[in-house]
Amino acid sequence: MKLVIVGGVAGGASAATRARRLSETAEIVMFERGPDVSFANCGLPYYIGGIIADREKLLVAKPQLLRDRFGIDVRTLSEVRSIDRERKVVRVEDLDSGRTYEESYDRLILATGAAPIRPPIPGLDLPGVHTLRNLADTDRIKEIVDRGARRAVVVGAGFIGIEVVENLVHRGVAVTLVELSDQILPPFDREMTTPFEQLLRAKGVDVRLGDAAEAFEQESDHLKVKLRSGIVVETDLVLVGIGVRPENILATAAGLETGPRGGIRVDRAMRTSDPAISAVGDAVETVDFPFGAPTQIPLAGPANRQGRLAVDHIFGREVAYRGTQGTAIVGAFGAALAATGMNAKSLDRAGRPYQAIYVHPNDHAGYYPGASRLSIKLLFDPADGKVLGAQVVGSAGVDNRINVLAIAIQAGMTVFDLEQVELAYAPQFGSAKDAVNMAGFVAAGVVRGDSRVVLPDQLEAIDAMLIDVRSPAEFARGTIPGATNIPVDVLRNRLGDLPRDRRLVVFCQVGQRGYVATRILMQHGFDVRNLSGGFTTYQMARPT
Ligand code: FAD
Numbered sequence: 020m021k022l023v024i025v026g027g028v029a030g031g032a033s034a035a036t037r038a039r040r041l042s043e044t045a046e047i048v049m050f051e052r053g054p055d056v057s058f059a060n061c062g063l064p065y066y067i068g069g070i071i072a073d074r075e076k077l078l079v080a081k082p083q084l085l086r087d088r089f090g091i092d093v094r095t096l097s098e099v100r101s102i103d104r105e106r107k108v109v110r111v112e113d114l115d116s117g118r119t120y121e122e123s124y125d126r127l128i129l130a131t132g133a134a135p136i137r138p139p140i141p142g143l144d145l146p147g148v149h150t151l152r153n154l155a156d157t158d159r160i161k162e163i164v165d166r167g168a169r170r171a172v173v174v175g176a177g178f179i180g181i182e183v184v185e186n187l188v189h190r191g192v193a194v195t196l197v198e199l200s201d202q203i204l205p206p207f208d209r210e211m212t213t214p215f216e217q218l219l220r221a222k223g224v225d226v227r228l229g230d231a232a233e234a235f236e237q238e239s240d241h242l243k244v245k246l247r248s249g250i251v252v253e254t255d256l257v258l259v260g261i262g263v264r265p266e267n268i269l270a271t272a273a274g275l276e277t278g279p280r281g282g283i284r285v286d287r288a289m290r291t292s293d294p295a296i297s298a299v300g301d302a303v304e305t306v307d308f309p310f311g312a313p314t315q316i317p318l319a320g321p322a323n324r325q326g327r328l329a330v331d332h333i334f335g336r337e338v339a340y341r342g343t344q345g346t347a348i349v350g351a352f353g354a355a356l357a358a359t360g361m362n363a364k365s366l367d368r369a370g371r372p373y374q375a376i377y378v379h380p381n382d383h384a385g386y387y388p389g390a391s392r393l394s395i396k397l398l399f400d401p402a403d404g405k406v407l408g409a410q411v412v413g414s415a416g417v418d419n420r421i422n423v424l425a426i427a428i429q430a431g432m433t434v435f436d437l438e439q440v441e442l443a444y445a446p447q448f449g450s451a452k453d454a455v456n457m458a459g460f461v462a463a464g465v466v467r468g469d470s471r472v473v474l475p476d477q478l479e480a481i482d483a484m485l486i487d488v489r490s491p492a493e494f495a496r497g498t499i500p501g502a503t504n505i506p507v508d509v510l511r512n513r514l515g516d517l518p519r520d521r522r523l524v525v526f527c528q529v530g531q532r533g534y535v536a537t538r539i540l541m542q543h544g545f546d547v548r549n550l551s552g553g554f555t556t557y558q559m560a561r562p563t
Pocket of ligand 1: 025026027028029030031050051052053060061062063064097098099100130131132133151152153179266269299300301302317318319320322323
């Protein structure tokens, strides 16, 4: 068996080493057009920020290690230019010498990744305008910062954009963040990004939503970025991070099937439309989990797992990729925002029925020092309670909760399971009723009909009487326009004041007292809903 792999980083290097572990006799050739293989793309922003001080640490496995330990024929600075499927050969250019040659294969794996999208903006090719994909890009950006850049414009508030923003701020650079959408981190539901956006602003980042870079111009010693809004930002450095597109040139030229967004189509064994060629990682269109609809999600975890799985299949093992769930986390300035599974936007697009609830518990017991608030949005099937997706934001314990919820989705669990899951607890780590249990209690209550909830964006449509069940002091500090204050502790005495011919919406700070109020009112025959997550959710959905 001669296995040829194109691309030597996440998916490619995983495939190559797995292949050797499965077969001592296979001939394994791995082509990488860059100078490095198996480098830590995900660490690049932190090298710019100086948090990872040693560049060597980014080189997870060097070519020599792959040769020595795994017997892999690693060829760097070697670009595969074309595939001849009939003859099962690839044509390779040695970028050092310019020589081209052919290499045959029995099985070929394409792990070519995805390239940053380069929109047709005038000035995009100016020397100070960068994208970030590899170590060479990183070196160029870091050098500008090291030379004393004071100002930067980051175009695109996706994962990479946000990570670069944090690291530039860490280096003392004043950053303007420009994002076309009306929110940062478009893969999340907008309200869940609000605390993060507020944190960026509090750290001095000039966040400009609903705006776009329209031109970059070189001045004598700096750049000008013209925004659609008419604003001109002077800067020393621009990073454009508006997303990636699959590197599919080889595949399309060879006539392999691709999806509408360019991802190479693969089956559950990661085989392309040519069974002798597999494809993995950012270059492919896979299916989502749990629904199995086509999707393209460029993340390191799926790329690595797909690399292993493609090889397992090639070496005769029964395997099937389950689909990509999109479990992701981004951190900045001590906070984290994470997601798994479907979000409201993707469920709306897919036309799937769902219910969302919010909870805002502490990351650990409130009586133990240092507790901080987590906000969890849980999306589930309203009929059977199956968990479909979750998003978590906070400053501690976010990774822990999203990973639990990710496994719940993988396991096909329901909100009733979340009520029951037993999670580790001591006061400094969690609560006896963990945040995940809390989300389960609330969601299960909704499915059982113990509680009805309403979300902030549904308030107008249901035209209900709004009752703020918090204390008068809390009410005085700010409430939802039009709300009447009836604290939950006096609610039973005020039932006569409430209309029976109109729907009621109750809310408190985080939804707990609202739930108690809902139970009281439901049992007295009122048509009532609890604003899920209370005033906290409202403020996330409608920040002032
Ligand atoms: P890549 O790792 O991009 O590797 C593809 C390789 O193929 C490239 O090195 C390319 O040079 C080579 N290649 C392409 N065409 C050819 C050819 N014709 N011949 C030879 N070689 C070729 N994901 C996360 O999950 N978490 C994170 O925190 C995270 N942070 C990131 C931060 C940054 C700055 C970047 C750029 C990405 C980050 N990602 C993160 C995404 C993650 O790195 C990718 O999803 C993952 O690397 C994809 O793996 P891959 O093997 O498909 O592609």
